[in-house]
Amino acid sequence: MKKIVVLTGAGISAESGIKTFRDSGGLWEEHRIENVATYDAWLRNQELVLEFYNQRRKQLYECAPNAAHFALAKLEKKYDVQIITQNVDDLHERGGSTKVLHLHGELKKSRSTVDENLIYKINGWELKKGDCCEKGSQLRPHIVWFGEAVPNIVTAVKLSSKADIYIVIGTSLNVYPAAALLNYVPNYIPKYLIDPNGSEVAGIRNLTVIKEKAGKGLPELVKELTL
Protein backbone atom coordinates (compact mmCIF):
# COMPACT_ATOMS: atom_id res chain seq x y z
CA MET A 1 0.00 0.00 0.00
CA LYS A 2 1.31 3.46 -0.89
CA LYS A 3 1.90 5.82 2.00
CA ILE A 4 0.17 9.21 2.02
CA VAL A 5 1.33 11.65 4.67
CA VAL A 6 -0.93 14.62 5.37
CA LEU A 7 0.12 17.76 7.24
CA THR A 8 -2.87 19.73 8.48
CA GLY A 9 -3.37 23.12 10.12
CA ALA A 10 -6.23 25.22 11.44
CA GLY A 11 -7.72 25.73 7.95
CA ILE A 12 -9.03 22.15 7.75
CA SER A 13 -11.20 22.77 10.82
CA ALA A 14 -12.37 26.25 9.73
CA GLU A 15 -15.48 24.90 8.01
CA SER A 16 -16.36 23.09 11.25
CA GLY A 17 -16.61 26.50 12.92
CA ILE A 18 -13.20 26.62 14.62
CA LYS A 19 -11.33 29.88 14.17
CA THR A 20 -7.93 29.83 12.54
CA PHE A 21 -5.08 31.79 14.15
CA ARG A 22 -3.72 34.22 11.57
CA ASP A 23 -6.58 34.88 9.15
CA SER A 24 -8.44 38.14 9.60
CA GLY A 25 -10.71 37.62 12.65
CA GLY A 26 -8.39 34.80 13.78
CA LEU A 27 -7.65 33.89 17.40
CA TRP A 28 -4.36 35.77 17.60
CA GLU A 29 -6.17 39.00 16.74
CA GLU A 30 -8.34 38.63 19.85
CA HIS A 31 -5.74 37.25 22.25
CA ARG A 32 -2.09 38.01 22.73
CA ILE A 33 0.06 34.89 22.36
CA GLU A 34 2.28 36.02 25.24
CA ASN A 35 -0.75 36.21 27.58
CA VAL A 36 -2.27 32.79 26.89
CA ALA A 37 0.07 30.48 24.98
CA THR A 38 3.49 30.57 26.63
CA TYR A 39 4.93 29.02 29.78
CA ASP A 40 5.56 32.53 31.12
CA ALA A 41 1.85 33.30 30.74
CA TRP A 42 1.09 30.15 32.74
CA LEU A 43 3.46 31.25 35.53
CA ARG A 44 1.93 34.74 35.59
CA ASN A 45 -1.78 33.93 35.40
CA GLN A 46 -2.94 30.33 35.49
CA GLU A 47 -6.63 31.27 35.65
CA LEU A 48 -6.42 33.26 32.40
CA VAL A 49 -4.58 30.47 30.57
CA LEU A 50 -6.99 27.80 31.88
CA GLU A 51 -9.95 29.95 30.86
CA PHE A 52 -8.58 30.51 27.34
CA TYR A 53 -8.28 26.76 26.72
CA ASN A 54 -11.56 26.01 28.54
CA GLN A 55 -13.34 28.24 26.05
CA ARG A 56 -11.60 26.51 23.11
CA ARG A 57 -12.58 23.10 24.56
CA LYS A 58 -16.18 24.15 25.20
CA GLN A 59 -16.44 25.27 21.59
CA LEU A 60 -14.89 22.03 20.32
CA TYR A 61 -17.71 20.04 21.93
CA GLU A 62 -20.14 22.03 19.77
CA CYS A 63 -18.25 21.32 16.51
CA ALA A 64 -18.32 18.34 14.19
CA PRO A 65 -15.91 17.07 11.52
CA ASN A 66 -16.50 18.46 8.01
CA ALA A 67 -16.23 17.04 4.49
CA ALA A 68 -12.43 17.39 4.53
CA HIS A 69 -11.99 15.29 7.68
CA PHE A 70 -14.32 12.63 6.27
CA ALA A 71 -12.49 12.64 2.93
CA LEU A 72 -9.18 11.86 4.67
CA ALA A 73 -10.79 8.92 6.48
CA LYS A 74 -12.08 7.63 3.14
CA LEU A 75 -8.57 7.75 1.69
CA GLU A 76 -7.61 4.92 4.10
CA LYS A 77 -9.53 2.45 1.94
CA LYS A 78 -6.81 2.67 -0.69
CA TYR A 79 -3.73 4.07 1.05
CA ASP A 80 -1.76 3.86 4.25
CA VAL A 81 -2.65 7.35 5.50
CA GLN A 82 -0.69 9.07 8.25
CA ILE A 83 -1.91 12.45 9.44
CA ILE A 84 0.43 14.91 11.13
CA THR A 85 -1.66 17.71 12.57
CA GLN A 86 -0.81 21.03 14.16
CA ASN A 87 -4.41 21.14 15.39
CA VAL A 88 -5.31 20.47 18.99
CA ASP A 89 -8.89 19.49 18.15
CA ASP A 90 -10.00 15.87 17.74
CA LEU A 91 -11.89 16.29 14.46
CA HIS A 92 -9.60 13.96 12.47
CA GLU A 93 -10.25 11.17 14.97
CA ARG A 94 -13.99 11.90 15.02
CA GLY A 95 -13.98 11.97 11.22
CA GLY A 96 -12.67 8.38 11.21
CA SER A 97 -8.92 8.76 10.60
CA THR A 98 -6.98 6.10 12.47
CA LYS A 99 -3.38 7.36 12.44
CA VAL A 100 -3.10 10.91 13.77
CA LEU A 101 0.05 12.44 15.23
CA HIS A 102 -0.59 15.66 17.17
CA LEU A 103 2.36 18.04 17.01
CA HIS A 104 0.96 20.78 19.24
CA GLY A 105 -0.90 18.71 21.84
CA GLU A 106 -4.54 17.87 22.40
CA LEU A 107 -7.23 20.15 23.79
CA LYS A 108 -9.19 17.38 25.49
CA LYS A 109 -6.18 16.25 27.54
CA SER A 110 -4.35 17.66 30.57
CA ARG A 111 -0.83 17.08 31.79
CA SER A 112 0.95 17.07 35.13
CA THR A 113 3.23 20.04 35.84
CA VAL A 114 5.79 17.84 37.63
CA ASP A 115 5.84 14.78 35.35
CA GLU A 116 5.25 15.31 31.63
CA ASN A 117 4.48 11.61 31.19
CA LEU A 118 1.31 11.91 33.26
CA ILE A 119 -1.35 12.79 30.69
CA TYR A 120 -5.08 12.57 31.39
CA LYS A 121 -8.34 12.85 29.48
CA ILE A 122 -10.31 15.88 30.70
CA ASN A 123 -13.89 15.05 31.65
CA GLY A 124 -16.10 17.71 30.11
CA TRP A 125 -14.87 21.10 28.95
CA GLU A 126 -13.42 22.60 32.11
CA LEU A 127 -9.95 22.28 33.61
CA LYS A 128 -9.86 24.19 36.90
CA LYS A 129 -7.34 25.64 39.31
CA GLY A 130 -6.98 22.95 41.98
CA ASP A 131 -7.35 20.02 39.54
CA CYS A 132 -4.27 17.95 40.33
CA CYS A 133 -2.35 14.97 38.97
CA GLU A 134 -1.80 11.84 41.04
CA LYS A 135 1.41 13.40 42.42
CA GLY A 136 -0.55 16.39 43.71
CA SER A 137 0.55 19.08 41.24
CA GLN A 138 -1.72 21.42 39.28
CA LEU A 139 -2.75 20.08 35.87
CA ARG A 140 -2.04 22.22 32.78
CA PRO A 141 -3.54 21.99 29.28
CA HIS A 142 -1.75 19.34 27.19
CA ILE A 143 -0.72 21.97 24.66
CA VAL A 144 2.71 22.81 23.22
CA TRP A 145 3.09 26.50 23.98
CA PHE A 146 5.29 28.92 22.07
CA GLY A 147 8.90 28.47 23.10
CA GLU A 148 8.37 24.87 24.24
CA ALA A 149 9.88 21.78 22.62
CA VAL A 150 7.80 19.82 20.12
CA PRO A 151 8.49 16.19 21.13
CA ASN A 152 6.60 14.61 18.21
CA ILE A 153 8.60 16.48 15.56
CA VAL A 154 11.21 13.70 15.41
CA THR A 155 8.54 11.15 14.47
CA ALA A 156 6.95 13.66 12.06
CA VAL A 157 10.27 14.14 10.23
CA LYS A 158 10.71 10.36 9.83
CA LEU A 159 7.15 9.95 8.55
CA SER A 160 7.53 12.86 6.11
CA SER A 161 10.72 11.42 4.67
CA LYS A 162 9.00 8.11 3.89
CA ALA A 163 5.92 9.45 2.10
CA ASP A 164 4.94 8.37 -1.43
CA ILE A 165 2.47 11.29 -1.69
CA TYR A 166 2.36 14.36 0.57
CA ILE A 167 -0.68 16.58 1.16
CA VAL A 168 -0.61 19.87 3.08
CA ILE A 169 -3.95 21.40 4.09
CA GLY A 170 -4.95 24.71 5.67
CA THR A 171 -1.75 25.95 7.25
CA SER A 172 0.00 29.28 6.84
CA LEU A 173 3.34 27.44 7.28
CA ASN A 174 4.37 30.17 9.68
CA VAL A 175 5.14 28.13 12.78
CA TYR A 176 8.34 26.12 13.11
CA PRO A 177 9.35 23.37 13.35
CA ALA A 178 6.12 22.13 11.67
CA ALA A 179 6.59 24.49 8.73
CA ALA A 180 9.95 22.89 7.92
CA LEU A 181 8.53 19.36 7.50
CA LEU A 182 8.12 19.88 3.74
CA ASN A 183 11.91 20.09 3.50
CA TYR A 184 12.18 16.44 4.58
CA VAL A 185 9.76 15.15 1.96
CA PRO A 186 11.55 13.46 -0.97
CA ASN A 187 11.97 15.87 -3.90
CA TYR A 188 10.58 13.55 -6.54
CA ILE A 189 7.21 12.61 -4.96
CA PRO A 190 3.92 14.38 -5.78
CA LYS A 191 2.87 17.01 -3.26
CA TYR A 192 -0.38 18.95 -2.94
CA LEU A 193 -1.20 22.10 -0.99
CA ILE A 194 -4.88 22.86 -0.40
CA ASP A 195 -5.50 26.35 0.95
CA PRO A 196 -7.53 29.26 -0.49
CA ASN A 197 -4.49 31.46 0.13
CA GLY A 198 -1.93 28.85 -0.82
CA SER A 199 1.09 29.58 -3.00
CA GLU A 200 4.28 27.92 -4.22
CA VAL A 201 6.73 27.15 -1.42
CA ALA A 202 10.35 28.16 -2.01
CA GLY A 203 12.57 25.17 -2.74
CA ILE A 204 9.73 22.62 -2.86
CA ARG A 205 9.44 20.69 -6.14
CA ASN A 206 6.49 18.78 -7.62
CA LEU A 207 3.98 20.83 -5.64
CA THR A 208 0.44 21.33 -6.97
CA VAL A 209 -1.28 24.27 -5.29
CA ILE A 210 -5.07 23.90 -5.05
CA LYS A 211 -6.51 27.27 -4.08
CA GLU A 212 -9.76 25.97 -2.60
CA LYS A 213 -11.30 25.54 0.81
CA ALA A 214 -10.51 22.13 2.29
CA GLY A 215 -14.18 21.07 2.26
CA LYS A 216 -14.23 21.35 -1.53
CA GLY A 217 -10.63 20.83 -2.63
CA LEU A 218 -9.91 17.76 -0.54
CA PRO A 219 -12.91 15.56 -1.50
CA GLU A 220 -12.05 16.35 -5.16
CA LEU A 221 -8.41 15.36 -4.69
CA VAL A 222 -9.38 12.20 -2.79
CA LYS A 223 -11.71 11.26 -5.64
CA GLU A 224 -8.86 11.71 -8.12
CA LEU A 225 -6.41 9.67 -5.99
CA THR A 226 -8.87 6.81 -5.47
CA LEU A 227 -10.11 6.48 -9.09
Ligand code: OAD
Ligand atom coordinates in the same frame (compact mmCIF):
# COMPACT_ATOMS: atom_id res chain seq x y z
P1 OAD B 1 -2.96 29.75 10.66
O1 OAD B 1 -4.11 30.47 11.25
O2 OAD B 1 -1.62 30.34 10.75
O3 OAD B 1 -3.25 29.47 9.11
C1 OAD B 1 -4.50 28.99 8.70
C2 OAD B 1 -4.45 28.68 7.23
O4 OAD B 1 -5.68 28.08 6.87
C3 OAD B 1 -4.27 29.91 6.33
O5 OAD B 1 -3.23 29.67 5.38
C4 OAD B 1 -5.64 30.06 5.64
O6 OAD B 1 -5.52 30.56 4.31
C5 OAD B 1 -6.11 28.62 5.63
N1 OAD B 1 -7.56 28.44 5.56
C6 OAD B 1 -8.56 29.22 6.06
N2 OAD B 1 -9.76 28.67 5.80
C7 OAD B 1 -9.53 27.51 5.12
C8 OAD B 1 -10.37 26.48 4.59
N3 OAD B 1 -11.69 26.52 4.71
N4 OAD B 1 -9.77 25.43 3.97
C9 OAD B 1 -8.40 25.37 3.85
N5 OAD B 1 -7.57 26.31 4.34
C10 OAD B 1 -8.12 27.37 4.97
O7 OAD B 1 -2.99 28.26 11.30
P2 OAD B 1 -1.83 27.17 11.37
O8 OAD B 1 -0.93 27.26 10.20
O9 OAD B 1 -2.48 25.88 11.66
O10 OAD B 1 -0.02 26.60 17.47
O11 OAD B 1 -1.07 27.65 12.65
C11 OAD B 1 0.01 26.89 13.14
C12 OAD B 1 0.08 26.98 14.64
O12 OAD B 1 0.08 28.34 15.04
C13 OAD B 1 -1.10 26.40 15.37
O13 OAD B 1 -1.01 25.00 15.55
C14 OAD B 1 -1.09 27.11 16.69
C15 OAD B 1 -0.83 28.50 16.16
O14 OAD B 1 -0.30 29.41 17.01
C16 OAD B 1 -0.06 26.67 18.81
O15 OAD B 1 -1.00 27.13 19.43
C17 OAD B 1 1.15 26.10 19.47
